[in-house]
Amino acid sequence: xxxxxxxxxxxxxxxxxxxxxxxxxxxxxxxxxxxxxxxxxxxxxxxxxxxxxxxxxxxxxxxxxxxxxxxxxxxxxxxxxxxxxxxxxxxxxxxxxxxxxxxxxxxxxxxxxx
Amino acid sequence: xxxxxxxxxxxxxxxxxxxxxxxxxxxxxxxxxxxxxxxxxxxxxxxxxxxxxxxxxxxxxxxxxxxxxxxxxxxxxxxxxxxxxxxxxxxxxxxxxxxxxxxxxxxxxxx
Numbered sequence: 263x264x265x266x267x268x269x270x271x272x273x274x275x276x277x278x279x280x281x282x283x284x285x286x287x288x289x290x291x292x293x294x295x296x297x298x299x300x301x302x303x304x305x306x307x308x309x310x311x312x313x314x315x316x317x318x319x320x321x322x323x324x325x326x327x328x329x330x331x332x333x334x335x336x337x338x339x340x341x342x343x344x345x346x347x348x349x350x351x352x353x354x355x356x357x358x359x360x361x362x363x364x365x366x367x368x369x370x371x372x373x374x375x376x
Numbered sequence: 377x378x379x380x381x382x383x384x385x386x387x388x389x390x391x392x393x394x395x396x397x398x399x400x401x402x403x404x405x406x407x408x409x410x411x412x413x414x415x416x417x418x419x420x421x422x423x424x425x426x427x428x429x430x431x432x433x434x435x436x437x438x439x440x441x442x443x444x445x446x447x448x449x450x451x452x453x454x455x456x457x458x459x460x461x462x463x464x465x466x467x468x469x470x471x472x473x474x475x476x477x478x479x480x481x482x483x484x485x486x487x
Contacts, residue, residue: 268419272417295474303479304465304477304478304479304480305420305465305467305477307474307475310474352417354419354420356420363407363408363469364410364422364425365410365422365467365475366422367412367419367420367421367422368419369418369419370417370418370419372417
């Protein structure tokens, strides 16, 4: 199996500020994925990040609000910009591995915006 | 558009019981299906992955089955333990598509 390290594990932020979440994978992967899980809800895909190209965002998510970097095949960051209380969620990074493309997740970042 | 549902939404059982969690999906043209476990406030742990050509997968006390034609998967947990208490999510991937997640089943196993 794969190991995905994500940090911070949790943060409490003020309205209007930004937070950058880091995700490190222990092997090279082509695509990394960022998800949001709002309280009591299931996972919603924010964007897919390929190394060396712009991230592909899902409907309802925009680059200005959730800029993503993917500088190499083992690392990615997601920034939550100009935060409001509605951004309070768990943010999860993931990647798929192997020929059967099994999906693995980091431990998540629990974000609270005051 | 693929939609995934899970029944029941919540389940509480005494320790030692065998139980079944259900996952349904609307589009049977899937590439694979994966079951996950999530502890409160944490990330997801992969349990089992079933390819579209497979009927079931087993890992320890867990068995997942797949019936593409009826759009269903079940996760069977044998001899449940309090440590099995968590939310269980299924996710379905179509060809060239990203995973679509169900809402999850919240399981409590009482000692």
